[in-house]
Amino acid sequence: MASTHVVHAHAAPQGFIRKYIFSLDHKIIGLQYYFLALIAVFTGMFLSLLMRIHLIWPTATLPLIGEIKPETYLGLLTMHGTIMVFFVLTTAPQSGFGNYFLPIQIGAPDMAFPVLNMLSFWTTFVGFLVLIAAFFVNGGAPLHGWTGYAPLSALPNAGPGQQLGADLWIASIAIFCIASLMGALNFITTTLDLRAKGMTLMRMPLTVWAWFITAILGLLAFGVLLSAGILLLLDRNLGTSFYVPLVVVNGQVMGHKGGSPLLWQHLFWFFGHPEVYIAILPGMGVASQLISTFSRKPIFGYRAMVYAIMGIGFMGFMVWGHHMFMSGMSPYSAFAFSLMTMAIGVPSAIKTFNWLGTLWGGKIRLYTPMLFAIGFVSLFVSGGLSGPFLAQPVLDIPLHDTYFVVGHFHLIMGVAAIFGIFAATYYWFPKMFGRKMNETLGRIHFFVTLAGTYAIFMPMHYLGMAGQTRRYSQFTEVAYQTKLVPLQTFMTYAAFVTIAVQFVFLFNLFWSMKKGEKAGDNPWEATTLEWTTATPPPHDNFGGRTPVVNHGPYEYSVPGAARDYTMQTDPATAPAH
Amino acid sequence: MGLALLCIIWLITFVSTYFFAAKTWWLPKGVAAAAPSIDHQFAFTYVLMGIVFLAAQCGLGYLVWRYRDTGKARAVSYSHGNTKLEVLWTTLTAILFIGLNLMGSPIWAAERFEPAKAGAVPVEVTGMQFAWYFRYAGADGKFGATKPDLIDPSSGNEAAIGLDTNDAAAKDDIVTGTMFLPVNREVDLSLRAVDVIHSFFVPSFRFKQDAVPGLIIHMHFTPTEVGDYEIACAELCGLGHYKMHGMVKVVSQADFDRWLAEREAAKQ
Numbered sequence: 001m002a003s004t005h006v007v008h009a010h011a012a013p014q015g016f017i018r019k020y021i022f023s024l025d026h027k028i029i030g031l032q033y034y035f036l037a038l039i040a041v042f043t044g045m046f047l048s049l050l051m052r053i054h055l056i057w058p059t060a061t062l063p064l065i066g067e068i069k070p071e072t073y074l075g076l077l078t079m080h081g082t083i084m085v086f087f088v089l090t091t092a093p094q095s096g097f098g099n100y101f102l103p104i105q106i107g108a109p110d111m112a113f114p115v116l117n118m119l120s121f122w123t124t125f126v127g128f129l130v131l132i133a134a135f136f137v138n139g140g141a142p143l144h145g146w147t148g149y150a151p152l153s154a155l156p157n158a159g160p161g162q163q164l165g166a167d168l169w170i171a172s173i174a175i176f177c178i179a180s181l182m183g184a185l186n187f188i189t190t191t192l193d194l195r196a197k198g199m200t201l202m203r204m205p206l207t208v209w210a211w212f213i214t215a216i217l218g219l220l221a222f223g224v225l226l227s228a229g230i231l232l233l234l235d236r237n238l239g240t241s242f243y244v245p246l247v248v249v250n251g252q253v254m255g256h257k258g259g260s261p262l263l264w265q266h267l268f269w270f271f272g273h274p275e276v277y278i279a280i281l282p283g284m285g286v287a288s289q290l291i292s293t294f295s296r297k298p299i300f301g302y303r304a305m306v307y308a309i310m311g312i313g314f315m316g317f318m319v320w321g322h323h324m325f326m327s328g329m330s331p332y333s334a335f336a337f338s339l340m341t342m343a344i345g346v347p348s349a350i351k352t353f354n355w356l357g358t359l360w361g362g363k364i365r366l367y368t369p370m371l372f373a374i375g376f377v378s379l380f381v382s383g384g385l386s387g388p389f390l391a392q393p394v395l396d397i398p399l400h401d402t403y404f405v406v407g408h409f410h411l412i413m414g415v416a417a418i419f420g421i422f423a424a425t426y427y428w429f430p431k432m433f434g435r436k437m438n439e440t441l442g443r444i445h446f447f448v449t450l451a452g453t454y455a456i457f458m459p460m461h462y463l464g465m466a467g468q469t470r471r472y473s474q475f476t477e478v479a480y481q482t483k484l485v486p487l488q489t490f491m492t493y494a495a496f497v498t499i500a501v502q503f504v505f506l507f508n509l510f511w512s513m514k515k516g517e518k519a520g521d522n523p524w525e526a527t528t529l530e531w532t533t534a535t536p537p538p539h540d541n542f543g544g545r546t547p548v549v550n551h552g553p554y555e556y557s558v559p560g561a562a563r564d565y566t567m568q569t570d571p572a573t574a575p576a577h
Numbered sequence: 578m579g580l581a582l583l584c585i586i587w588l589i590t591f592v593s594t595y596f597f598a599a600k601t602w603w604l605p606k607g608v609a610a611a612a613p614s615i616d617h618q619f620a621f622t623y624v625l626m627g628i629v630f631l632a633a634q635c636g637l638g639y640l641v642w643r644y645r646d647t648g649k650a651r652a653v654s655y656s657h658g659n660t661k662l663e664v665l666w667t668t669l670t671a672i673l674f675i676g677l678n679l680m681g682s683p684i685w686a687a688e689r690f691e692p693a694k695a696g697a698v699p700v701e702v703t704g705m706q707f708a709w710y711f712r713y714a715g716a717d718g719k720f721g722a723t724k725p726d727l728i729d730p731s732s733g734n735e736a737a738i739g740l741d742t743n744d745a746a747a748k749d750d751i752v753t754g755t756m757f758l759p760v761n762r763e764v765d766l767s768l769r770a771v772d773v774i775h776s777f778f779v780p781s782f783r784f785k786q787d788a789v790p791g792l793i794i795h796m797h798f799t800p801t802e803v804g805d806y807e808i809a810c811a812e813l814c815g816l817g818h819y820k821m822h823g824m825v826k827v828v829s830q831a832d833f834d835r836w837l838a839e840r841e842a843a844k845q
Contacts, residue, residue: 071816145813151790152773152815158706159815245791248728248739249772250706261774261789295644301658326776326811328789331689335682342674349670350663352633357662359640361654366578366645374641378586381633382593385626388674392681394688395619397785398604401776401811443578447585454589462602467780469811472819478809480605480780487602557653564653 012539022122024114025539029121030100031432036125037092041418042502043132044083047076049499052492056485058474071160073473074143078161079135081146082169085275086176087128089413092421093282094218095124095183098211101428102187104530105205107196107547109540112189120182127175134161134168142166145471147272150243150264151256154235157249167236170229177226180218187215196529198549202306203568205528205553206299209306210285213313214278220317221274228267235259265327269320277316279413280380281309283420284351287376290423291355292554293526294370295362296564299554300354308347308354315344325393326400334393341391348384352377363557363564367524368442372423375450376416382454383412386461401471404464407457415453422449425509430523434535435516441508445501452498456491463487525565528553532569579645586638594631597623608806608827609782610763610799614684616783622677693765693797698758701767703738704775704788705730707817709808710738713751713837720767721747728771738771751840756825759833760803768794776812779825787812800827 013019023029053060054068054076061067068076099117103110111117134141142161144153148169156163191212195204204212234240235256243264244256292299299305321329321337355377364370386408389395399405422445430436468475468484475481475488522531529549533542547569555566596602607616701712701720708730714720721744728739734752741747758764768777770788778785784798800806810821828836 069816070819074813074816074818143813143816149774149813152813155773158773246725247772247790248705248725251729251731253725253728259791261791296646296653298655298657300656301663304658304663326785327787328792328794331685334685334689338682338685339675339678342678343671345674346667346670350667353662353666354658356633356636356640357658359637359644361656362644363646363651363653364579364641364644366582366641371578371582374582374586374637378589378634378637381630381637385630385633388626388677389619389622392618392622392678392685394615394681394685395622397615397688398619398780398783400785401778447581450585451589454593458589458593459596462596465604466602467605467778467809469778469809471813473816474819477820477822478807480807481809484602557655559655 022118024110024118026099026103026111026114026117027432027537029117030096030098032121033091033099033124034096036128037088037096037421040083040087040091040128042506044080044088045499045502047080047083049495051076051080052495054473055475056489056492058476070473071143072140074145074471075135075141075161075165077471078143078145078169079131079141082131082173084414085146085279086173087124087131089279089417090180090275091124093286093417093424094211094214094278095121097286097421097424097428098187098214098282100432101530102208102211103190103194104533104537104541105208105528106191106194106199107529107542107549108190108194109542111186112194113186116182117186120179120186123175123179123182127172127179130168130175131172134165134172137164137168139163139165142169147268148232148264150232150235150259150261151245151247153264154232154244155247155249155254156236157252167233170233170236174226174229174233177222177229180222181226184215184218184222187211188219191215196547196549202303203549203552205285206288206302206305206309207282207285209309210281213309214281217274217278217281217313217316221271221278224267225271228264228271232264262324262327262329265324266320269323270317272323273320274316276409276413277312279417280420281312283376283417284309284380286420286424286427287355287373287380288351289528290369290373290427291358291377292556293524294365294367294373295358296365296556297358297362298552298556300357300360301350302552302554304350305354308350311347312344315340315347319344322391322396325396331393338391338393342388345384345387345391352381352384367426368437368439368446369423369427369524371443371446372419372426375446376419376423378450379411379416379419379453382458383408383410383416387412398467399464401469402464403460403468403470406470407460407464410457410460415457422505427524428530429509429512430519431530431535431537433513433516434519435512436519436523437512437516438508441504445505445508448501449498452494452501455494456498459487459491525563527551527555527565527567529568532567579642583638583642586634590631590634590638594627597627605780607781607783608800608802608804609784610801611684611688612783612801618681618684621680625673625677689796692795693763697763697765697797699765699767700756700758701769702756702777702788704768704770704777704810704814704821705737705772706815707810707821708737708754709756709777709821709823710734711753711756712738713840715749715751715841717746717749719746721745721750725771749841749844751837751844753840754823756808756823757833757836758800758825758827759830760800760827762830763797763799766796766798768796773814774812775810775814775821778809778811779806780809781806782825785811800825803827803829
C-alpha cells in the first residue's frame, strides 16, 4: 500500500515502538502531542484549583499538599502559566491537530520532514519533564511568574524557587523553543511544497491557513525567546549582566553592573505577543471550518478571512510594547504601540463579523463541536472587547497588572483557545478514532463549561477595575483588597464546578474510543480532504491515491448540486463558484 | 438546542452587563488632578465596548436560534460574502478603535510627556523587597547621595536606602515608610528600586509606574483631597509581593510643613 510514486512516503512501520512511540507518522505524532497537552492541561488546571483555594482560605492545610505558603502560591502561579501557555495552548491546537490534519487537508502523505517531526515531539516531551522537575528540586518551583521578569528571575537569592527551580524553568522553555522551531519549519515546508494537485493557496481550508501563519509566527518568535533565555541563563550562572544592573538584594550587593531589566521585557514580549496569536489563530481556523460546515454555508468572506489571519500575524509583531506601558519604557513609544494595538483589533473584528455573516441564513446543525465553535466566538468577543481598554496607555494606568488583565487574557487566549481545542476534539474525533463522542455528555460539558468559565473570568474584570492586583497570594494585607474577597470566593466555587465537568469530557473521550457510536468516513457531511479518506486514515493518508482538488474548501448548499455539500475532490463539472 | 444556546448566551450577556452598568464594583473614587479625564476616557470606552458587546452577543444568540436546522426543508443562502459589507465594517471598526486611541492620547501626553512644573514637591520613592521608602530633600531642596554598599534593609528608613550621611546634601534628607503629601500641590516623583522591579500603584490617584533597578523614573501627579490612600505593589517582586503595602497621607500644606519640620527637628 505504500506507494513509491509518492514523494516522502515511507512504509508503514511494524512493531509497537516504531509505530506508537518513536513514530514518524504525522497522525501518531499529532496524537502524542494531543495527549501530552491533555496531561498538561489537567496538571495546569489542578494547580489553578490549589491557587483558587489558597486565595480564599489562605491558612487552610490541604491533604497531601499541606500548607500553601506565599512562595508555594507563586510557584503554582508560575507553573500554571508556563504549562498552560507552552504545553497546552501552543501544543494542542498547533502541534496536535495541525500535525494530524494539516497534511491530510492539503492532500499530502505526511509532513515534509517526518524525522524532524518525531524529534520535535520528543524534544517537547523532554521540555515538559524538565519543567515538572522544578517542583521537586530544593527551593521548589520559581516564583517569577510565566513572564520571568528580570532581575527577579536572574537573581538566585531573590527568593525561594529562584535557585535550581528557575534554571530548570529557563531550560524547559529553551528546549520547548527548539522543538517549536523544528515544528514550525516542518509546517511551513509542508504547506508550501506538499499540496495536492489543484490545492491552490486560495483553496486551502482556513484551518490550514491558520496553522501555516501560526508556524511562521513560531519561527520568528521562538528564536528570540530562545536567545533571551540563554542570556538569562548566562546572567544567572556565569555572572554576565544582560538584564541586571547594580542591585542590592537584602543588603547584599550583587556582582552585576549595567544590565537592563527592560531588555528582558522587550525580548520576552517580542515573543510573548505573537505567542498570543500562536495560541488563538488555530482556534480561529477551527471556528471558521466548523461554523461553515455546520451552518451548511460557504464561509462568509473567505479572502477577507485569509487576509485577516495574515494581518493579525503581521501586526502581531509590532504591538509587544503594549505589555510595557508602565515599565519605564519611553512614553512616546507607548503612543505608537497603542496605535498598532488598536489597529490589530480591526482584523479580529473582521473575523467576528464574518462568522456572524456565515451563520446568517444558514441551516445550523447544533452538534457538540458546533456548540463549542459558537462558544469560541462568544468568548472571543468578550475577551476581545476588553482589549481596547488595555491598549490605551492612559487606561492601562489603573488596569495594568490587575485582575482586569487576568480576565482579559484568560477569556481570549485561555478559554477561547481551549474551546477551539474542544471543538476540534469533538469534530475530528470520529476521523481519528472511527467513533463519535457522546452527544449528551458533550452538551452537558459545553453548557456547564461555558457558564462556568464566564462565572470565573468575567468577575475578574470587576475586580481589576476595583484595583485588585494580580499575583497576590493573599488579600489580607491591603484593606481595600480585602473587601473584594467575597467575589473571589464566588469564583473559586465556580472553578470547582467547571473543573468537575472536565472529567465528564475526559470520560467521554476515553469511553467513546471503545463504545462510541460508529462513524462513517464523513459523519458531518463536510467537504475538506480528510473526509474523503478512510476512517481512521491509512498510513499514507489516502491509501496510495493522490487526491486532486477541484473546489474551494467550503462549498455547501451549492445551487443545483445533488447534495448540500460539494467535496473538494468532487469532479469539476459541479457548478463552480 | 438553539433555544437553550440563545438563553445561555443572552443570560451570560445580561448578567455580565448588569454588574458593569450597576457599577457594583468600580474604580475607587479618584482624588488626583488626572482622575477626571482618565475616568472620562474609561467611561467612554466602556459605553462603546458595552454596546458592541451587547450587540455581538445578542446577535450571536439570535442567529443560532433563528437559523437552526429544524429538520424542515429550507433553502440556504449560497453566498461567499459581500465585499461592500466587508469594507463597511472594516472602516467602522478602524474609525472606532483608532478614534478611541486618539481621544486618549492627549491625557497620556499630559501625564507622561511633560516633566513636573516648577514648585512641585520633590519626593523620591524607593522600592525594595518588600517595603516602600519615601525621601524628602529637606531645606536644601537637594537629595543627598546614596550608596549601594550602605543599604541595610533591616535598619529601615535612611539606612534602608543606603543614604550616605557623609554627603552634605544628605544631612537634611528625611526618609519615611509612610508618604506624606500636601493637598493640591504637584508631586515631582523620582522612582527607584534597589533589588527587583516593583510597581508603585495608588488606585485612588489613578497612578501606576514600575520602579526599575538601574533607572530613576521621573513622574508627577497632584493629589486633590485630604485623606489616607493605599499603595499596593503591582509588579511581582517575590514571595512578599502581596504584603508590599504602603500608605499615602494627603494633608493640608500647613500640616505637611509642620510634619516635615518635626521630622527635621527629630533628626538634629
